[in-house]
Amino acid sequence: MxxxxxxxxxxxxxxxxxxxxxxxxxxxxxxxxxxxxxxxxxxxxxxxxxxxxxxxxxxxxxxxxxxxxxxxxxxxxxxxxxxxxxxxxxxxxxxxxxPPTVEQATDARHTQAAGRIVLDNCGRIDPDSIEEYIATDGYEALGRALTEMTPPQVVETVREAGLRGRGGAGFPTGLKWSFCAPVQADRKFVICNADEGEPGTFKDRLIMEGDPHKVIEGMALCGYAIGASEGYVYIRGEYRLSVERMRKAIEDARAMGLLGKGIFGTDFDFDIEIKLGAGAYVCGEETALIESMEGRRGVPRLKPPFPASCGYLGKPTNVNNVETLATVPAIVRNGAAWFRGFGTENTPGTKVYTIIGHVRRPGLIEVSAGVTLREIIDEYAGGMSSGTFKMAQLGGTAGDVLGPEMLDVPMDYDAMQKVGHVLGSGAILVMNQTVEVADFLDSCMRFFRHESCGSCNPCRNGLQVLGEIVGRLKKKNAYPGDIELMEEVCMTLKSAAFCPLGQSPASPLMSALRYFRPELAAAVDPRRERPRTQRVRLDLVELAV
Amino acid sequence: MSNPTTEAGCGNALFAELGEFIEGQSKGRDALIPILHKAQDLFGFLPVDVQEFVAAKMGLPVGEVYGVVTFYHYFTMQPRGRHTVNVCLGTACYVRGAQKVVEALTEELGVKMGETTPDRRFSLTTQRCFGACGLAPVIMVNDDVHGRVTPKKVAAILARYE
Missing domain, CATH: 3.40.30.10 (Glutaredoxin)
Known part of the structure; x- marks a missing residue:
């Protein structure tokens, strides 16, 4: 032909x-x-x-x-x-x-801002064709690393590039690898965390569907860097198409000798298997994910020991998010200095966001780290679809709520931290003035109550109390003192819950209070008296605090 | 109570197939979740006798298997209808009116969340985010995603599934 x-x-x-x-x-x-x-x-x-x-x-x-x-x-x-x-x-x-897609850049500014690292192939190549991936410099980084670089050099490159974990916490990836690399063991594992469960986040799904080989190459590079020869992709069972595409990509890579024994004629072996999740939000936490892979209830483990020394099957394990791993091939191919040309000093590179809610163009975008929320809404999402901006939630249900005064803060890990917020996993839910804060928080709390694994007391009972309070705020019949109680329980959860699931409900609640306290306080009915049963519970909570 | 799996009339063949699948898996505990996925694909749900079978084959206490089955939302111990209607209750869907869709569905089907219609045609469940937030509110019937659902559209969507 x-x-x-x-x-x-x-x-x-x-x-x-x-x-x-x-x-x-x-x-x-x-x-x-x-x-x-x-x-x-x-x-x-x-x-x-x-x-x-x-x-x-x-x-x-x-x-x-x-x-x-x-x-x-x-x-x-x-x-x-x-x-x-x-x-x-x-x-x-x-x-x-x-726009802004690479093909349709409207002006020079967008062209620069739309410089895509992770999504550069999405929509431009056939994800089921390994040849097309190779034609766009695919597997070049792996070839170069295996033949020209030592494993410590790969770790060092990623560290110098300043790549930070894109799953939400922003932990430096090179540092994480350097914990796992020197540990001696007969087996080591690389796990790709594709249990994307944060409501509003679907970037990892679209990366796996659009460019699965990039994830595979990133995993192989990680395997080489830390001395692991076995990789697992832990994917949500609901992500059927992602599973199909990843499975096909792994088979094709194997057939080409890019996975398996003696890759590129070297003595490096690496292979990947897919593990299906079964629907539990908490399994996005890395130790819970490992528990789940081992066939148990996905309850987080006590740390330390960290997975770097004792992870899957008790062996050294490195867990990274899909987007993080998909960023690695470009870094190894182009060097750390090139990567630092994007984004900000403390958060180099780009960030993939899913922007949803009351905007004209919801969808998937990749922007340089450090772009402000106002720019993202106006330039990438086409502005508000209706009404005026009231608030945005960053990073899914476990993320902070931002009021209008935060529209001009650069979106990178450190700048956000300075103003007391967390960047999170990459979801941006934009809401206009029609959304009531309490109503929105109620939906968040329902989610957490449903997903709590019930293993530790602060999370199990605290979420119950918080849910009831938010439910009353929604109905505008809260008891006097409810807001103060909510703050106390949030602090308890933050300091005493075992894992991030229990700690994170405080983020939407406390940040909502920071911007919308008057609106929430108006939902308190001063004439209402707290019933006796409630008072008992209040005492218990106070004891716990 | 009669045994729901043998009631289906094809219990033994399914157990044989499941047994064969278990033989083909690694002997470790880490095979449990893949095996449960397979079992649910075969039986449609995971009743106690299937869990006992898996536990015996794997040399695990039944309680451990039960613990895993009840932990994960994907696994169910209730027989499912021919079609599963899944409503996304993620935040994006919620702020765009998913709760009203839930009300319309429960009214239309005459069952509560998590239940199956008496004629076993539909099971109604909720889910966290499907990752199709651009189309919120979203429901999934089997593997089909239906976006921008309104209470008015619900009946027409259900009518497509016999």
Missing amino acids: ATPRLYVMIPTDADTVVVGAREIKSRFSSEIGAQGLSDQIKVIETGSFGPSNAGVIAAVQPDGVVYGNLTPESVGEIVREHFCKGRICGRFLLPREY
């Missing part, structure tokens, strides 16, 4: 499949066939481009044309006009407001 002159790239992720991406894809194939162009134009399923409310999207390469909101009828017209006659169908184009 001759080299095709055009490629039609159709993203098939959960958002586009639901509006008929697969039907549009077969329609393209049949229309192209009917015109006798099958050997000139190739139709490819690919990963998400980012926008998630633009219907079925198709990018035509190398023309750099992106069509949106496609219907079966528009497909026929595009094939006849664009593919046969070379006339771009203006009325089906994705509106100019839809």
Whole structure:
């Protein structure tokens, strides 16, 4: 077959499949066939481009044309006009407001800001084709590391690059690797944490669906750096397409000798297996994840010992988030200095966000660390879809609520910390003035109560108390003293809960109080008297504090 | 109470298949969750006799297996309907009205959350985030994602599943 002159790239992720991406894809194939162009134009399923409310999207390469909101009828017209006659169908184009993708940069600033490291291939290559990944410099970093670098040099490169864990906590990745690397053991493990359970976060899913080989290459590099030859990807059972794509990618890499024994003719062995999660939020915590992999209830372990010395099956284990691992190949390929050219001093590189809620263009974006929330909402998400900005929650349900006064703080780990907030895993939920704070908090608390594993007392009982208080605030019949009690219980949870799940409900609650105390205080009914049973509980809580 | 798995009429063949699958797994404890995934795929749910079977085959106390089954939301001890309706209650869906969708579904199906209709046509469950927040509120029927669901659309969506 001759080299095709055009490629039609159709993203098939959960958002586009639901509006008929697969039907549009077969329609393209049949229309192209009917015109006798099958050997000139190739139709490819690919990963998400980012926008998630633009219907079925198709990018035509190398023309750099992106069509949106496609219907079966528009497909026929595009094939006849664009593919046969070379006339771009203006009325089906994705509106100019839809950038910033690499193809559609509107101005120089966006081009720079849209410099993608993790998502550079998403939507541009066929994720099921290892050849296309290799054609975009894929596995080059692994080849170079294995043949030209020693494992400590790889660790040092990642450390110098200043990469920080993208799962939420922002722990320096190079440092984490350097804990695990020197430990001597007969078996060591690399685990890719793909148990993405934070409500509102779906970046890892789209990375795995759009560019699975990048994750595999990152894991192999990590394996080489720390001296591990076995890797596991722990994926949520619900992420069917991610599992399929990762499974295919692992098989293809094996067939090419990029996984398995003696990779690139060296004596480095590395292979990857997929483990399915079974739906437990707490399993995103690394020791709970390891417990789950070992076939137990996913209850977090006491630390130390840390997984670096005693993890999966009691062996040294390094656990990293999907996005973190997917960033590693570019760092090894281009060097630490290149990576530091993006982002800020303390948070180099880019960050992938999922932006949702009351914005005009919800979806997936990758921006330089340090861009402000206002820029993200206005330039990347097209502004508010309706109403005015009231608050945003960063990093999913366990994240902080930000009021309007935080719109201009640079979004990097340290700048956020300075103003008393945490950047989190990469979800941004934007809310307008129609959302009531107590109502929103109630939904957060329901989630935590449901997900608490029940292992430690502060979390199990504290969440119950907090849930009741927030429920009363929502109904605007809170008892006098409820807000103070809420603060106390939050502090108890923060200091006494065993794992991050129990500590994190304090984040949305306390930050909401910081910005919206008057609104919440208005929900207290001063005439109400706390019933006797409640008073008993109050005493107990006070004792606990 | 009659045994729900043998009531289904194909108990023995399924147990044989599950037994074969267990033989093919590594002998360690870490095989338990993959085995339970397989068992639920086969039986549709994990009743006590299936758990006992797994425990015996793996040399584990039944209580340990039960502990794992009840910990994870994906595993269920209740028989499921032919179709599973999953409502996302993630924050994005919630602020966009998922609770109203839940009310519409419970009314339409006449069952509460976590229950199955008497004709075993639908099971109704909730889930944390599906990761399709751009389409909130979202429900999933089996493996199909339905986005921007409103209480009015619920009946039409359900009608597609017999």
